[in-house]
Amino acid sequence: MSMLEHHYDVAVLGGGPAGINAALAAARAGAKTILVERYGFLGGMSTLALVYPWMTFHSASGEQVIHGIAQEIVDRLIQLHASPGHLRDTVGFVHTLTPYNPEVYKVLAFQLLEDAKVQLLLHAMVADVESEQGEIKFVTVQTKNGRFAIRASAYVDASGDGDVAYLAGAPWEKGNDENKVQPLTMKFRMRGVRIDQIKQYMKDHPEEFYEKSLISQLDELPLTGVMGFYRQWKKADLPIPRDGVLLFTGPGEDEVLVNVSRVSGLDPLNQLELSSAEVEGRYQVMMLERFLRDAVPGFENAYLSQVGTQIGIRETRRILGAYILNGEDVLSARRFDDVIARSGYPVDIHNPEGTGITSNFIKEGGAYDIPYRCIVPQTITNLLLAGRCISTTHEAQATTRLTPSCMAIGQAAGAAAALAAKLDCKTGDVPIDKLQELLLEGRANLGFTKIT
Known part of the structure; x- marks a missing residue:
């Protein structure tokens, strides 16, 4: 095994929205930083699994609770004509959602990281973690030309599945009381969709859509999301455990993202079951495309334009930390002294075994705090x-x-890792006041030169 050693202040493993923001925060805080990603592009679920749009930067009452690098990215996408910014969610599930062009997001992420002088390593996957007495000595990544040992003062696990923490021996949990996780979804886009026809049908048949849908406001608001077509869905009787059609418009004017496929009962941490889910998900996409074209107004001349690079994953490992955030914390809008991020998104559990979604909303349309202790694993x-x-x-x-929550958490993790490296302390001993001060400093003017 060929081992080439590299040393950094901070190593971020995983290039999704959390990892991008972690790497940017660490580098901007002065840390020599590397970001490792297994695909040839960044964005994680936002790009490879088409998790679109971003939901949500706001509480139900309309207060924006996520700012920082996440908002900076939205601002840059607006400047690049790749996002309209935060729009009202016409499904009525949350206050706002944020459409974006994923291809532009991929390139913008590259530019931001380059400007921050982050070392980027693509096509590299974490293969092993060497740890002693609760301290990671190095992380081994597999590449086309052998294995590399990456040594760092502090590490950020942004793998989505908690791979680094797991390989380092950290304790973890999975799923509900029966260890069953939320279902997987293969998302896809269609073009040639008549959005005007969908809007008119919603106005004519409001009873066939989610009860909170903002149908009465569609003359003033752009249609951003649709949950319904209940009659057509029930008549079709497809073997997909959903209650109706969920879709979001954009980024093209005649384009929608369809979030309907559901693969239940398979474990994304089991390679054979994940393989089966990838196959089943694509079968469902073909079935759904036919259904939409044949039965749903506005889709008569629509066509399949894109399917996710991989199936979307909602839940795998949850690494046990110094504090375990619970449902009561969320729904009561609890505040914490060691807050490092906030979120206004409701509890949204897709039934691991059948149809339906369990939704519980935060008290008085508020938001809850995510404490620093939730990102500090118990034993590493x-x-x-x-x-x-x-x-x-x-x-x-x-x-x-x-995603917006993950972006905010990522920024906090990256900033904290930089502080741990600078102060030569354990991640659990990072001074919270210094971290919070760093997070509240605001974004820097990076002077973009390559993307116009």
């Missing part, structure tokens, strides 16, 4: 967590897993 002294693998219960994970 130089590791932090970012993304859907942080320390929560099954119920709380159904809100922290959403």
Whole structure:
């Protein structure tokens, strides 16, 4: 085995939204930083699994609770004509959603990281972790030309599945009380869709859509999302455990993202079961395309334009941390002294075994705090967590897993890792006041020169 050693202040493993923001925060705080990603592009679920749009930067009452690098990315996408910014969610599930062009997001992420002088290593996958007495000594990544040992003062696990923490021996949990996880979804896009016809049908048949849908406001608001077509769905009787059609418009004017496929009962941590889910998901896409063209107004001349590079994963490992965020914390809008991020997204649990979604909303349309202790694993002294693998219960994970939340958590993890490296302390001993001060400093003007 060929081992080429490299040393950094901070190593971020995983290039999804959490990992991108973690690497940017660490590098901007002065840390020599590397970001490792197994695909040839960045964006994680937002790009490879077509998790679109981003939901949500706001509480149900309309207060924006996620800012920082996440908002900076939205601002840059707006400047690049790749996002309209935050729009009202016409499904009525949350206050706003944020459409974006994933291809532009991929390139923008490259530019941001380059400007911050982050070392990027693509086509590299974590293969092993060497740890002693609760401290990671190095992480081994597999590449086309052998294995590399990456040594760092602090590490950020942004793998989504908690792979680094798992390989380092950190304790973890999975799924509900029966260890069953939320279902997987193969998302896809269609073009040639008549959005005007969908809007008119919603106005004529409001009873066939989600009760909170903003149908009465469609003359003033752009149609951003649709949940319904209940009559058509029931008549079709497809073998997919859903209650109706869920789709989001954009980024093209005649384009929608369809979030309907559901593969239940398979474990994404089992390679054979994950393989079966990939196959089943694509079968479902073909079935759904035919259904939409044949039965749903506005889709008569639509066509399949894109399918996710991989199936979308909602839940796998949750690494146990110094604190385990729970459902009551979320729904009561609890505040914590060591807050490092906030979220206003409701608890949104897709039934692991059948149809239906369990939705519980935060008290008085508010938001809850995510404490620093949730990103500090219990037994590893130089590791932090970012993304859907942080320390929560099954119920709380159904809100922290959403992309804007993961972006905010990633920024905090990266900044904390940089502080741990600078102060030569354990990640659990990072001074919270210094971290919070760093997170509240605001974004820097990077002087973009390559993307116009």
